[in-house]
Amino acid sequence: MTVETLEAAGLRRMDDDNIGAFLSNQRVGVLGxxxxxxPYMIPLSFGYDGDSALYFTFVGGSASRKQQLTEAAADATVLVYKVESMFHWESVLLQGSIxxxxxxxxxxxxxxxxxxWRPELFRDAIEDGDITVYRFHIDERExxxxAGLPPGFEPE
Structure with missing residues (x-):
């Protein structure tokens, strides 16, 4: 099934303004x-600069597998999504470099x-540990x- 096919059921593509607003209001995603x-998938909390980059921190130093893979990666993917129900959800897929x-x-x-956003456990580790801050440059976004019910399910 294609996006074009699903548009008949209410799926919509987000433009750059919608994507920017969505990223500004989200704090977690998955880094691939x-x-x-x-792909090695990592849950991730991030800050968005409002333009073209996400920022995140890793705790644990160079012995961490996620940090080793991040340092070696020329390109990466970030998926940010929000699901309120089976008929109301949003997702943004970002391609870029770190x-x-x-x-x-x-x-x-x-x-x-x-x-x-960070769980309290990570807040304490950041204060005591070896951290690295990363910039994810957004090269492509989709x-x-x-939002809403598919055709045939709307109330009369």
Missing amino acids: LPTESG EAVPESEWDDLAGVLDTA GLRH
Whole structure:
């Protein structure tokens, strides 16, 4: 089934403004990093700069598999989604590249990084641990949403 086929049932493509608004209101997604055996998927909290980048932190240092894969990745994918019901959901798929942000820039990013959601466990680890801040440059974006009931289910 194609997106065009599903549009008859209420699926809509999101334009850049809708995608930006969606990313501005979300704080978690899934980062997909390439490996020889397929993508390595990582749940992720992020801050969005309102334009062309997501920012996130990893705790644990260079021994972490996710950090090793991130450092080695030329390209990556981020999926951000929100599901309220089977008839009301949104998803944005981002393609881009990742780079470590030099510590000298962290203070300038405090406003963006502070918007990232983190479980309390990770907040404590960030204060005590070895962290790295990453920038995900958004090169391509695609968003889809379904809001409402499909044809034939609307009330009379």
